[in-house]
Amino acid sequence: MKLLKKVQKLKSGDKTPIKTWSRASEISPEMVGRVFAVHNGKNFIEFVATEEMVGHRLGEFSPTTKFVRHGGRMQRDIESSAGATTPASAPARK
Secondary structure: OHHHHHHHHOOOOOOOOEEEOOOOOEOOHHHOOOEEEEEOOOOEEEEEOOHHHOOOEHHHHOOOOOOOOOOHHHHHHHHHHHHHOOOOOOOOOO
16 A cells, blocks of 8 residues: 555656565556566665556566576586587588
């Protein structure tokens, strides 16, 4: 309810982000076209609410974890060897 009051208070053409920690709030049709800054635990992630987002939660558009590639040195060796045998650099067959 508090977030909806913030949305209604802003003018229609105003593009200032609405800061919120409420990741569980659902996007309603009144929020379409507004800029939101949703807290992910460390910083605020900004996005513009569109019509396709209506019914979804704000937290869905502010990821809390960052994917770290698995494998370390072994994975890099596999990727570099796979990149070396691309068709452009592979020898021609007879």
